[in-house]
Amino acid sequence: MEKNFILKGNVCYSKDKENVITKENAYIICVNGISKGVFEVIPEEYADLALIDYGDCLIVPGLIDLHIHAPQFAYRGLGMDMELLDWLNEHAFPEEAKYADEDYAKKAYGMFVEDMKKGATTRACIFASRHVGGTGILMELLDQAGLAAYVGKVNMDRNAPDYLREKDAQESLSDTREWIEDTQNRYVKVKPMLTPRFIPSCTDDLMKGLGELQKEYQLPVQSHLSENPSEIKWVQELCPWSDNYGDAYEHFGLFGGDTCPTIMAHCVYSDEAEIRRMKEQGVFIAHCPQSNENIASGIAPVRTYLDLDMNIGLGSDIAGGSSSSIFRAMVDAIQVSKLRWRLQDSDLKGLNMEEAFYMATKGGGAFFGNVGSFEEGYELDAVILDDKTLPHPQELILRDRLERMIYLSDDRHIVGKYVAGEDILS
Amino acid sequence: MEKNFILKGNVCYSKDKENVITKENAYIICVNGISKGVFEVIPEEYADLALIDYGDCLIVPGLIDLHIHAPQFAYRGLGMDMELLDWLNEHAFPEEAKYADEDYAKKAYGMFVEDMKKGATTRACIFASRHVGGTGILMELLDQAGLAAYVGKVNMDRNAPDYLREKDAQESLSDTREWIEDTQNRYVKVKPMLTPRFIPSCTDDLMKGLGELQKEYQLPVQSHLSENPSEIKWVQELCPWSDNYGDAYEHFGLFGGDTCPTIMAHCVYSDEAEIRRMKEQGVFIAHCPQSNENIASGIAPVRTYLDLDMNIGLGSDIAGGSSSSIFRAMVDAIQVSKLRWRLQDSDLKGLNMEEAFYMATKGGGAFFGNVGSFEEGYELDAVILDDKTLPHPQELILRDRLERMIYLSDDRHIVGKYVAGEDILS
Numbered sequence: 001m002e003k004n005f006i007l008k009g010n011v012c013y014s015k016d017k018e019n020v021i022t023k024e025n026a027y028i029i030c031v032n033g034i035s036k037g038v039f040e041v042i043p044e045e046y047a048d049l050a051l052i053d054y055g056d057c058l059i060v061p062g063l064i065d066l067h068i069h070a071p072q073f074a075y076r077g078l079g080m081d082m083e084l085l086d087w088l089n090e091h092a093f094p095e096e097a098k099y100a101d102e103d104y105a106k107k108a109y110g111m112f113v114e115d116m117k118k119g120a121t122t123r124a125c126i127f128a129s130r131h132v133g134g135t136g137i138l139m140e141l142l143d144q145a146g147l148a149a150y151v152g153k154v155n156m157d158r159n160a161p162d163y164l165r166e167k168d169a170q171e172s173l174s175d176t177r178e179w180i181e182d183t184q185n186r187y188v189k190v191k192p193m194l195t196p197r198f199i200p201s202c203t204d205d206l207m208k209g210l211g212e213l214q215k216e217y218q219l220p221v222q223s224h225l226s227e228n229p230s231e232i233k234w235v236q237e238l239c240p241w242s243d244n245y246g247d248a249y250e251h252f253g254l255f256g257g258d259t260c261p262t263i264m265a266h267c268v269y270s271d272e273a274e275i276r277r278m279k280e281q282g283v284f285i286a287h288c289p290q291s292n293e294n295i296a297s298g299i300a301p302v303r304t305y306l307d308l309d310m311n312i313g314l315g316s317d318i319a320g321g322s323s324s325s326i327f328r329a330m331v332d333a334i335q336v337s338k339l340r341w342r343l344q345d346s347d348l349k350g351l352n353m354e355e356a357f358y359m360a361t362k363g364g365g366a367f368f369g370n371v372g373s374f375e376e377g378y379e380l381d382a383v384i385l386d387d388k389t390l391p392h393p394q395e396l397i398l399r400d401r402l403e404r405m406i407y408l409s410d411d412r413h414i415v416g417k418y419v420a421g422e423d424i425l426s
Numbered sequence: 427m428e429k430n431f432i433l434k435g436n437v438c439y440s441k442d443k444e445n446v447i448t449k450e451n452a453y454i455i456c457v458n459g460i461s462k463g464v465f466e467v468i469p470e471e472y473a474d475l476a477l478i479d480y481g482d483c484l485i486v487p488g489l490i491d492l493h494i495h496a497p498q499f500a501y502r503g504l505g506m507d508m509e510l511l512d513w514l515n516e517h518a519f520p521e522e523a524k525y526a527d528e529d530y531a532k533k534a535y536g537m538f539v540e541d542m543k544k545g546a547t548t549r550a551c552i553f554a555s556r557h558v559g560g561t562g563i564l565m566e567l568l569d570q571a572g573l574a575a576y577v578g579k580v581n582m583d584r585n586a587p588d589y590l591r592e593k594d595a596q597e598s599l600s601d602t603r604e605w606i607e608d609t610q611n612r613y614v615k616v617k618p619m620l621t622p623r624f625i626p627s628c629t630d631d632l633m634k635g636l637g638e639l640q641k642e643y644q645l646p647v648q649s650h651l652s653e654n655p656s657e658i659k660w661v662q663e664l665c666p667w668s669d670n671y672g673d674a675y676e677h678f679g680l681f682g683g684d685t686c687p688t689i690m691a692h693c694v695y696s697d698e699a700e701i702r703r704m705k706e707q708g709v710f711i712a713h714c715p716q717s718n719e720n721i722a723s724g725i726a727p728v729r730t731y732l733d734l735d736m737n738i739g740l741g742s743d744i745a746g747g748s749s750s751s752i753f754r755a756m757v758d759a760i761q762v763s764k765l766r767w768r769l770q771d772s773d774l775k776g777l778n779m780e781e782a783f784y785m786a787t788k789g790g791g792a793f794f795g796n797v798g799s800f801e802e803g804y805e806l807d808a809v810i811l812d813d814k815t816l817p818h819p820q821e822l823i824l825r826d827r828l829e830r831m832i833y834l835s836d837d838r839h840i841v842g843k844y845v846a847g848e849d850i851l852s
Contacts, residue, residue, distance in 0.1 A: 074818055074819050075818075075820070076830075076833070076834065077830045077832070077833030077834045078822075078826050078829055078830060079829075080760065080779070081776075081778045081779065095820070098819075098820075104819060107819045108819035111818070293761035293765055294761060295764075296765070296767060298765070298768050298769065322757070322834065323834070335720060338719055338720070338721075338722035339719055339725065339769075340769075341722060342722050342724050343724065343725070343765075343766075343769045344769055353506070392500055392501075393500050393530060393537060394501070394521070394534075400504050400505075403505075403506070404503045407503030407504075407506070407748040408502065408503045408748065410836060412838075
């Protein structure tokens, strides 16, 4: 497939967490799927590349969803009246059990992937279910759609209903090994990721085995951390030897560091020691504001994480979050940060548009390498937005058009989408 | 226009604030624009009415927006990084000043009305600007679109920039009288409503005159109340004689009671005395959760208001709120109520879907009379929702399909819309 071309349009991307660069009628040069940078005039050496002119459209980096549960997509926006642990038992677990049936998995994951394809997300870190077969189907569908993703077969051998729980650590680990062997080299942009559901779902034996698998296969890791006060208390009871919830992962070598890239979703209630350790280990925080509202978890101290220059991106957390849009997650992140400032800690000022856009692109993208920007050397993930169906009587500068898209756009506004230089909508 | 017909579909409406009635394949009988009730079989006396069969679609009451600023629609989703009073000066006031130009008003209000027409809102209480001409244009456009509304020419003779402020109380009052005389009998479903912007914008002389106009013309009233701590403090400084912010309205006869139906937007920080007086006077609360997030105001104690059986509905508060969707306002109301429970007061449990749906329909609708339900005697406002473009692998009961529409729908799902028995989309 041809991955050498020039995109023309109104280009917006984050320079850093405080600054969004906006360039009208600019050119993004793509060679072998990698950006050569953004230019006001096409450099002579690229004059022969095909030009794709998006006219007055906006061009932004593809959005990154650092935390989403594919089998929960089927019941997004349903049953939103309970707290985390009840909600898992009454809603999440019964639905996930259905993915033992590969026909059901094909049908339901097909809907999930179709939704992601037509939205603004180009890359995601995805929880599947515990089922090897279903997880493989999901990876296949993502690859066919041209999306980039890390996907996790979920590990869970305790504290879940018998109909869903894995029999024991041994079964869980052998399933996981089989799945890794089967998928690790099968696709270019879709890769396996170790996914212990969360500490309460995994025995120490299972966690120990996963730590060994991590070393053996050098896979990245994703899980949940400090989402809810009752959950944290429970982890302390289950792992009395741990200093904190994060330590319960680190004890088994599953908490960041150079050879174990790790995403932890939520981090609403991380204490000072846990935060310090996340920072030291380069753990990525997947901030999932809408989920934290829907399940009444609280509001994560994102200002603190940004001030500490920690790794942080956004997650939709379907179906704790109801919307799969990372534009919506940006707005939610801004909105809840303002409530946190007002209600909880007036020293931590709310987030602004630039910071939310950064987290959704370059911040989360860093987990995938050079992803989430149009600067030279970045993989070319781009979303083309046509905002002319949102009329306005006044003149708007490009920065304002971007803010409007963040607050008001939906998939109707997306007229083009590139992942690592591949046009996946045409 | 023919207002006698039968709608067939999957009907959902609030019985009361705790209960949503859901009836599959049911018939709503409409005679002269008024519902005769919902039936499983068409009663014989109505057998000759035209049947409009919406197949597997949902039919819900038209949504009610109790608080929205039409001239702010142009910059919804823009400039969301400041608190109320700064935001007014930097964003709201400069834009509103443009509505002195009737060509601009026609263009901009045209966009506003088009958006409301294609959304799920059938009735709204709307702030225009201070300008008589522009306000008349807005009312004309709403009437042409078939929407029902109370519209307010805004009064503001202090604490606003010279370019927007009315010269003095006398000018404001004579403009208001001229506008009332011109519009009070001009339309069937669009009516004038007295609209002092808020206490800080109106001198005592102006408020006194508005109280007299209210008695003379028997118009309803809308304004803002207890949105933000700094604002409340300012009102106390401006009206040292008042017991509280609400009392500063009541002093001039503009705070509810049998002959002065009143809507107060926000009520985030109303104290016990103010709440008691609102309850006694039957004041309607327009709860605007998204605006309260965007402008960092806080979270209103809606659980308290519901427990006290107060009059309450939802408002989009464009452009404090970015979205004009009252479905979105329902979700926002539920979400922030959960954060309030978690962060502020664990005695006040979060809202559920049924309560949010009630506020958006029957709760807010009560301001317009028998509006917001399909029970016998209610004006027939209905929105037809086709949810088949949101696929799902599992079976869903009607109640769940309604919850999904609340969380996930947008104007693409609206395939029909009736206001007081008039089909406004065909």
